[in-house]
Amino acid sequence: MKTVVYPGSFDPITIGHLDIIKRASKLFDRVIVCIMKNVEKKGLFTYNERKQLVEIAIQDMDNVVCCTSRGLLTDFMRANDIVYIIKGLRNAEDFNYELSMDRFNSQLLPESETIYLAAEADQTWVSSSAVRELISYDADISPYVPPKVLEQIIELRRNSL
Ligand code: PNS
DSSP, X not given: OOEEEEEEOOTTOOHHHHHHHHHHHHHSSEEEEEEEOXXXXXXXXXXXXXXHHHHHHTTTOTTEEEEEEOSOHHHHHXXXXXXXXXXXXXXXXXXXXXXXXXXXXXXXXXXXXXXXXXXXXXXXXXXXXXXXXXXXXXXXXXXXXXXXXHHHHHHHHHHHO
């Protein structure tokens, strides 16, 4: 059984992430969406909230699961016997960043292999950070997140006020 991990901060999950998950689920027997810490980013949603949002987005996909992990990606992979990582690439900036991540991960877990999927042309500018910024201005995020995720974000924001 071929398993791939899709790591990210998913703060929150966007339509771009969901597209990568759907495509990965056709290439692999099992996809694990792993919500992880990115030391460069200040989070908006808690890990539990992000997991809730991912779980809503993947609810119709049989071979996709979601988890959270606070450690190194390669430690998570070693513990779960995973060698494949999947990443989405939107532009050259993503490519440069992912290439250095790839090298770190290869040093830490030599058998690891990262597979890249190019983002759909109409999603190359969709990002969680833009969604977070729009949320901070109470602006419309409906074009960038799956509809059921949007409903839950509205609910979470209502409860946090
Ligand atoms: O969605 P993001 O923020 O681009 O995802 C980045 C993430 C979370 C995948 C990356 O920061 C990560 O792998 N974090 C876990 C810690 C780790 O293994 N870092 C890489 C080696 S330094």
